[in-house]
């Protein structure tokens with residue numbers, strides 16, 4: 001297997017450059033081939049991603065582990081899962097087996113049920129149960145909040161906004177009997193009022209769906225970037241995404257990046 005080794009070597013050279021990166025997964029399906037749903041990866045592919053990260057010497061962090069000291073962490077990555085699909089239990093076991101950690105953002109009023117916000121797409125997907133989430137938290141995984149009902153927070157009336165943000169934290173703290181400090185905005189939707197609500201509810205970190213590096217100085221903790229992992233992202237593409245800090249892991253994007261670096265070297269800019 002030459003390709004993963006080349007990818008890992010590339011990452012070892014480039015990966016630690018700027019700060020941590022967060023990856024965003026949704027469903028992880030036990031199947032052959034590539035899932036048809038744009039928010040799924042196969043379990044097999046997820047395992048290949050973890051192989052790559054381990055081979056390149058990456059450490060995993062939970063979102064709650066982010067503080068002013070992340071610049072000390074060397075190459076590190078945050079593996080996050082939105083919505084809490086039932087099939088993620090296998091991904092949890094896979095991380096656990098390897099001594100790696102991840103963060104799950106769950107929709108608190110739908111725990112143990114199904115994702116009713118997907119019904120208009122004709123999808124019916126089961127969600128992790130309270131018992132599974134407790135087991136995952138006890139095994140060192142982080143469970144954060146993703147609202148009560150998976151609503152877009154931007155422009156939501158104040159009372160509903162408060163219920164989604166503060167309410168989901170309360171639901172989860174009651175369920176897990178431990179502090180909940182991380183939030184992910186459903187659909188990435190947030191405005192100033194949503195960020196203020198997240199801050200007032202006592203969260204110390206919140207994830208968006210915008211790509212980019214997490215600032216090692218700990219600034220902008222309530223608008224953390226993440227890289228979206230789609231069904232077709234193989235290890236090579238993941239390595240390029242981690243090198244570039246973007247969701248575009250194409251060879252063209254990598255070529256442009258090295259082109260810019262070469263230009264900078266010759267022009268001194």
Ligand SMILES: [Zn+2]
Nearest residue numbers: 082083186187
């Ligand atoms: Zn979501």
